Amino acid sequence: MSTEGLNETPATPETAPSNFIRDIIIQDNKTGKHGGRVHTRFPPEPNGYLHIGHAKSICLNFGLAKEFGGKCNLRFDDTNPSKEETEYVDSIINDVRWLGFDWEDRLFYASDYFEQLYQWAIQLIKQGQAYVCDLTAEQVRETRGTTTEPGVESPYRNRSAEENLDLFQRMRAGEFPDGSRTLRSKIDMASPNFNMRDPVMYRILRAEHHRTGNDWLIYPMYDYTHGECDSIEGITHSICTLEFEDHRPLYDWYVESLGIHRPQQIEFDRLNLTNTMLSKRKLLLLVQKGYVSGWDDPRMPTLSGIRRRGYTPEALRAFCGSIGVSKTNGTIEFPLLEHHIREDLNARAARVMAVVDPIKVIIDNYPDGQTDELEAANHPDKPEMGMRKVPFSKVLYIERDDFREVPPPKYYRLFPGQEVRLRYAYFIKCVSVVKDANGEVTEVHCTYDPASRGGNSPDGRKVKSTIHWVSAEHALTFEARLYESLLLEDAPQSDDIATQLNPTSLVVKANAKIEPSVKGAAPNTHFQFERVGYFNVDLDSTDEKLVCNRTVQLKDTWAKIAKK
RNA sequence: UGGGAGAUCGUUCAACGGUAGGACAGCAGACUCUGACUCUGCUUAUCGGGGUUCGAAUCCCUGUCUCCCAGCCA
Numbered sequence: 001m002s003t004e005g006l007n008e009t010p011a012t013p014e015t016a017p018s019n020f021i022r023d024i025i026i027q028d029n030k031t032g033k034h035g036g037r038v039h040t041r042f043p044p045e046p047n048g049y050l051h052i053g054h055a056k057s058i059c060l061n062f063g064l065a066k067e068f069g070g071k072c073n074l075r076f077d078d079t080n081p082s083k084e085e086t087e088y089v090d091s092i093i094n095d096v097r098w099l100g101f102d103w104e105d106r107l108f109y110a111s112d113y114f115e116q117l118y119q120w121a122i123q124l125i126k127q128g129q130a131y132v133c134d135l136t137a138e139q140v141r142e143t144r145g146t147t148t149e150p151g152v153e154s155p156y157r158n159r160s161a162e163e164n165l166d167l168f169q170r171m172r173a174g175e176f177p178d179g180s181r182t183l184r185s186k187i188d189m190a191s192p193n194f195n196m197r198d199p200v201m202y203r204i205l206r207a208e209h210h211r212t213g214n215d216w217l218i219y220p221m222y223d224y225t226h227g228e229c230d231s232i233e234g235i236t237h238s239i240c241t242l243e244f245e246d247h248r249p250l251y252d253w254y255v256e257s258l259g260i261h262r263p264q265q266i267e268f269d270r271l272n273l274t275n276t277m278l279s280k281r282k283l284l285l286l287v288q289k290g291y292v293s294g295w296d297d298p299r300m301p302t303l304s305g306i307r308r309r310g311y312t313p314e315a316l317r318a319f320c321g322s323i324g325v326s327k328t329n330g331t332i333e334f335p336l337l338e339h340h341i342r343e344d345l346n347a348r349a350a351r352v353m354a355v356v357d358p359i360k361v362i363i364d365n366y367p368d369g370q371t372d373e374l375e376a377a378n379h380p381d382k383p384e385m386g387m388r389k390v391p392f393s394k395v396l397y398i399e400r401d402d403f404r405e406v407p408p409p410k411y412y413r414l415f416p417g418q419e420v421r422l423r424y425a426y427f428i429k430c431v432s433v434v435k436d437a438n439g440e441v442t443e444v445h446c447t448y449d450p451a452s453r454g455g456n457s458p459d460g461r462k463v464k465s466t467i468h469w470v471s472a473e474h475a476l477t478f479e480a481r482l483y484e485s486l487l488l489e490d491a492p493q494s495d496d497i498a499t500q501l502n503p504t505s506l507v508v509k510a511n512a513k514i515e516p517s518v519k520g521a522a523p524n525t526h527f528q529f530e531r532v533g534y535f536n537v538d539l540d541s542t543d544e545k546l547v548c549n550r551t552v553q554l555k556d557t558w559a560k561i562a563k564k
Numbered sequence: 565u566g567g568g569a570g571a572u573c574g575u576u577c578a579a580c581g582g583u584a585g586g587a588c589a590g591c592a593g594a595c596u597c598u599g600a601c602u603c604u605g606c607u608u609a610u611c612g613g614g615g616u617u618c619g620a621a622u623c624c625c626u627g628u629c630u631c632c633c634a635g636c637c638a
Contacts (some may be wrong), residue, residue, distance in 0.1 A: 242631080
């Protein structure tokens with residue numbers, strides 16, 4: 001589904017360098033800690049679309065399982081019905097699959113285990129390790145203590161097991177209003193770790209759950225749920241992000257108190273990318289406020305966004321493999337991601353000529369009405385990708401940036417008196433220009449050398465530059481969507497997202513021109529528009545109107561020279 | 565300032581008591597019918613201070629800085 005328009009998929013080397021998690025697994029296998037088993041899981045909450053940050057976790061979990069001959073489950077952490085939706089479940093399933101991973105028959109939901117979780121809560125009550133607390137949310141907060149002061153024990157902390165059992169059953173039965181009571185673990189209100197200060201296990205919440213509907217009026221909290229779900233599924237290594245380090249004692253406390261299989265929680269650093277928002281909350285805001293067209297807007301760092309933008313799963317996997325895994329809180333530079341998408345597309349994308357910002361070129365000495373068919377290679381390094389014919393005629397378009405009336409230093413392209421090569425076609429020399437009333441150049445007049453047909457002159461003379469072109473008469477008009485970062489380079493750190501948005505994150509070139517060979521290309525077909533960038537066919541394309549997204553620009557040495 | 569976790573080229577990951585290395589970025593050059601690709605070369609790092617050791621990025625002590633934690637979110 002991802003590779004339309006690409007040649008055969010190369011075997012991307014996904015041999016990541018070692019990392020501390022892999023080392024732990026190797027060590028565990030040596031000591032027989034989990035009987036040599038490796039079983040991981042990717043556990044998203046279905047409250048938004050997956051983004052590049054999740055790709056790191058997915059590659060890690062599925063990658064490790066694959067490498068060690070183990071398994072990886074897909075599990076939805078759906079314990080908060082007020083935020084979760086089936087739309088998100090569907091998108092997540094689609095995205096993980098697109099990234100290239102397979103959970104076989106192991107698709108689970110925390111909600112699959114609600115009854116078991118409830119029974120375990122009863123066990124903890126009977127063991128004297130959980131109690132029903134009548135404090136309000138505010139009172140709980142007030143009695144939790146501070147970093148330097150211990151919390152205050154709830155007055156309901158020492159209710160009898162019988163009373164707790166009765167109350168908890170009635171919580172489930174719907175006898176009490178939302179928020180009026182919670183089930184709490186009886187641990188230690190003086191613990192320096194807030195997570196251990198009698199954490200809430202269950203809250204009363206009347207919200208329709210996307211899977212269990214209105215079956216439940218009480219929902220378990222993340223901390224109470226996660227370890228048990230891992231345990232039920234026989235997870236050996238429960239890999240999560242750094243902010244859960246403080247939760248590990250609680251994770252362990254539950255599985256140990258319950259006397260069930262104890263997976264090992266391991267924390268790694270979340271992915272940060274320069275100039276990129278990787279927070280579900282903020283991404284949701286972008287969608288809700290209409291700053292983007294949706295979760296799959298090609299400017300979004302969501303997997304569906306970058307997929308639409310033209311990124312490939314191969315490139316993403318290579319990227320995830322290359323960034324490593326550690327506990328350092330770092331930020332990866334966005335150009336590294338761009339490097340991987342260029343590397344993948346360079347190897348596979350068919351070449352084509354397209355002019356994004358056209359200026360007319362007239363070949364004065366070319367016969368009126370004549371058309372030439374020129375042979376062009378679909379890939380410079382892969383003859384097996386074949387050749388195609390590109391029509392040539394008297395009136396052409398070239399890129400506006402490829403002509404200068406007054407050339408700056410080191411400018412090799414077309415200017416009055418300069419000879420250049422039209423790729424796969426002829427040498428042309430600029431003889432004059434036509435301007436409009438504003439002094440804008442509207443036509444560039446050239447002469448061509450018929451002997452240079454195909455792109456080389458028999459006399460062996462050289463030109464400094466080869467530029468791309470399309471025949472005006474034959475070209476297809478299309479819409480090129482040029483993307484830049486959604487965020488301003490030096491965006492002020494503010495909660496007001498509007499002030500951080502790059503006003504030119506999307507530039508639409510409605511009058512771009514492309515050679516006719518691309519006619520009918522399917523959505524998501526990838527191309528390299530020679531000398532311009534990698535593009536793919538957007539979902540919005542129709543038979544009448546081709547729309548292409550710029551996935552990433554080609555590296556542009558000239559732009560650097562010109563800047564100096 | 566209670567607890568938890570970190571600190572190695574500009575960025576990121578390695579080096580697991582024995583020559584600090586890769587990738588990206590940058591710079592310079594070669595090649596080129598894409599100023600692309602490819603190739604060559606170069607610049608730049610062990611947070612500070614003590615110790616242990618023949619030898620320390622690695623072990624110990626100490627200081628400094630950064631990140632996370634007081635949801636009935638995950």
